[in-house]
Amino acid sequence: MKYLLFLSASVMAACGGGGTSSTEICLDNSGSLTTYVANKLIIPTDALSAEDFEFDVDGDGEAENALGDILGLASSAIDVNGSVNTALAEGTPHLLLAMKATGFSTAKGTGMEVIVGDTATFPTDNPPCTPAGCDPDDMTMTCTCGGHLNGSTTFTVAGNTASNLLVGNTIGGNFVSAQGTIDLSIEITPGTPIDISLKNARIEAKQISETTIGAGRLGGAILQTDIEATLIPQIANLMNSSVTDECDLDGDGISQEAEIQACCGSTETDPDEICKSANQTNPTNQDACDFYCMWNTDDDFNIAAQDVKDGPAGAFLSPDVDLDGDGTKDAMSFGIGYEAVGAVFTAPKLSADQTLCAAD
Ligand SMILES: [Ca+2]
Ligand SMILES: [Ca+2]
Ligand SMILES: [Ca+2]
Ligand SMILES: [Ca+2]
Numbered sequence: 001m002k003y004l005l006f007l008s009a010s011v012m013a014a015c016g017g018g019g020t021s022s023t024e025i026c027l028d029n030s031g032s033l034t035t036y037v038a039n040k041l042i043i044p045t046d047a048l049s050a051e052d053f054e055f056d057v058d059g060d061g062e063a064e065n066a067l068g069d070i071l072g073l074a075s076s077a078i079d080v081n082g083s084v085n086t087a088l089a090e091g092t093p094h095l096l097l098a099m100k101a102t103g104f105s106t107a108k109g110t111g112m113e114v115i116v117g118d119t120a121t122f123p124t125d126n127p128p129c130t131p132a133g134c135d136p137d138d139m140t141m142t143c144t145c146g147g148h149l150n151g152s153t154t155f156t157v158a159g160n161t162a163s164n165l166l167v168g169n170t171i172g173g174n175f176v177s178a179q180g181t182i183d184l185s186i187e188i189t190p191g192t193p194i195d196i197s198l199k200n201a202r203i204e205a206k207q208i209s210e211t212t213i214g215a216g217r218l219g220g221a222i223l224q225t226d227i228e229a230t231l232i233p234q235i236a237n238l239m240n241s242s243v244t245d246e247c248d249l250d251g252d253g254i255s256q257e258a259e260i261q262a263c264c265g266s267t268e269t270d271p272d273e274i275c276k277s278a279n280q281t282n283p284t285n286q287d288a289c290d291f292y293c294m295w296n297t298d299d300d301f302n303i304a305a306q307d308v309k310d311g312p313a314g315a316f317l318s319p320d321v322d323l324d325g326d327g328t329k330d331a332m333s334f335g336i337g338y339e340a341v342g343a344v345f346t347a348p349k350l351s352a353d354q355t356l357c358a359a360d
Contacts, residue, residue, distance in 0.1 A: 023360040025178055027167045028109030029222040029353040031100040034210050035343050036087055041088060042217075043080045044068030053335035055219040057200045060320040065219065066320040067334035070313050089146035090136050091128030094155060097205075097213065098347035099175070104208040107170040111348045112177055112203055115163045119285035125245040126153040151211055155345040163348040166203055167356045175205040178358035182220050196222050196230060199323050199331060211342040219335020224319045229334055232303045232317060239295050244289035255292075258272040260301050271299050295351030 043051035051067030057064060071080060088095075093116055101109040122128055126147045129136050134143040148155075157163070168177035182201035198220030207214025222231065247255040247263035261267060264278040275293035278286075295303045297310040308314060319329035344359045 001266065015039065021070070024357050025167050025169055025360050026109050026357040027111045027165075027354055028102055029100070030109065031102040033098060033100050033347065033350055034198070035212055035345055035347060036097040036099070036213055036340035037149060037343035038088065038338045039146075039341045041081075041095075041338040042339075043083050043084055044071060044336065045080060050335075053217045053337050054333070055202055055335050057071055057219070057221045057331075057333045058323060065335045066308045066316070066332050066334040067222065068336070073284050083168055086136075086145075089128065089149065091122050091145075091148055094148070094343075095338070096155060096157065096343060096345055096347075097231050098345075098350045099205070099208070100105070100350045101170060101175070101208075104170065105173045106202075107175075110170050110175055110293065111350055111354065112166045112168065112205065112358065113163060114166070114182075114203065115157055115345075115348065116161055121156045121158065123148045123153045123155055126150055145303055149341060151342040153343055155343055157345050159349060161348065165349045165354060168202075168357050169360070170208075173206060175207065175208060177203045178360055179220075180358065182218060186221075196226050198222060198334065200321075213338075213340040216338045216340065217335055218338070219333065221321050221323060221331035221333045223323075223331045224329075227317060234303045235313075236303050236304070236308045239291070239308070243288050243303065244293045246285055255301055257301055260289075260292060263292070267331065271296060271301065 042049070044053055044065060047069045049073075050065040051063075053068060054063040054065035056062060096115040098111075098113040098115065100113075102110070120280045128148045129143040130147055131143075134141045136143040136145055141322045147153075163184065164183065166177035166180055168175055170176075179200050179202055182198040182203065184196040184198055198218075199222075201217040201218065201220025203216070205213045205216045205219040244253065244255045247259045249259045249262060255263070257269065260271070261269075261274055264274050265281065265285075266274045266277040266279060268277050273315070275289075278289050278293065292303065294358070295307055295311045297307045309317065312341075319332055321331050321333055322329045323331045
């Protein structure tokens with residue numbers, strides 16, 4: 001079992017209108033194009049690391065990363081970064097970045113395009129996993145993955161690939177985009193990607209060279225309606241999977257009563273009583289039992305969306321910023337880090353001249 005979470009950015013920064021504003025940034029098409037693939041994503045797993053990737057989403061002078069704080073609660077039982085970066089190494093999928101810049105240390109009107117590589121098309125010059133034909137999900141095989149993250153791999157960008165363009169300035173080696181919308185495609189559990197739109201979002205890049213982005217981050221805020229409709233159910237799936245991985249003894253994909261009993265070393269039948277009488281000496285099963293008991297809040301044997309809302313993180317899964325200025329908080333801030341190495345591909349937008357301006 002692996003958990004996939006990847007992010008793609010789609011930025012549709014609002015154009016500044018008549019160009020009279022002194023803070024408007026417009027893309028400089030005279031810049032040189034460099035292309036990268038993200039070789040590392042950094043998901044905040046505690047309040048301290050969340051601070052590293054926080055942005056002032058609502059413009060009140062304080063930076064925030066509320067969802068990043070919450071992921072720390074889940075990361076006690078789930079290796080979020082391990083899962084995400086395993087997925088990156090296995091090439092499912094790729095997060096590609098293209099930058100058009102007149103310089104890496106100081107430049108105005110730098111363009112940053114963020115592209116989701118076609119997951120169905122693995123690079124052929126440097127396949128993600130070797131030896132050929134090996135399946136990283138098959139525990140009987142020994143695979144070495146991440147071969148496509150060597151800095152010189154050619155990627156195919158399919159015609160229908162999401163590709164989005166931001167513009168910003170680079171000052172002191174630090175590229176910061178203007179605010180826009182960043183659409184995230186998040187695959188927390190295999191085969192079930194969810195789309196989340198980050199509003200008031202920015203992408204940053206530091207330690208930029210032709211072959212690497214040494215330190216980057218992106219963040220914005222997810223509308224509460226998206227959290228309810230997509231994020232919470234996916235968090236529930238992720239948590240339930242972590243229990244089922246260990247407690248699904250018959251392999252049907254569900255942990256039934258008898259299996260939870262066995263996992264917790266209890267003969268009780270009521271979920272509360274199973275958890276109270278848990279006496280499992282197998283540490284692996286004990287972890288799964290503990291996790292189930294912490295997150296399942298009702299009288300059944302699985303962790304569902306309502307359990308997440310009623311559980312330890314529920315109180316935190318609430319809006320922390322007011323994006324539309326009506327006085328009611330309506331979105332939740334979120335930011336992550338990334339690193340990237342060189343890659344070869346045709347950027348859908350930046351390979352040709354583009355017209356894009358945004359308010360700084
Ligand atoms: Ca703020
Ligand atoms: Ca089962
Ligand atoms: Ca439940
Ligand atoms: Ca509001």
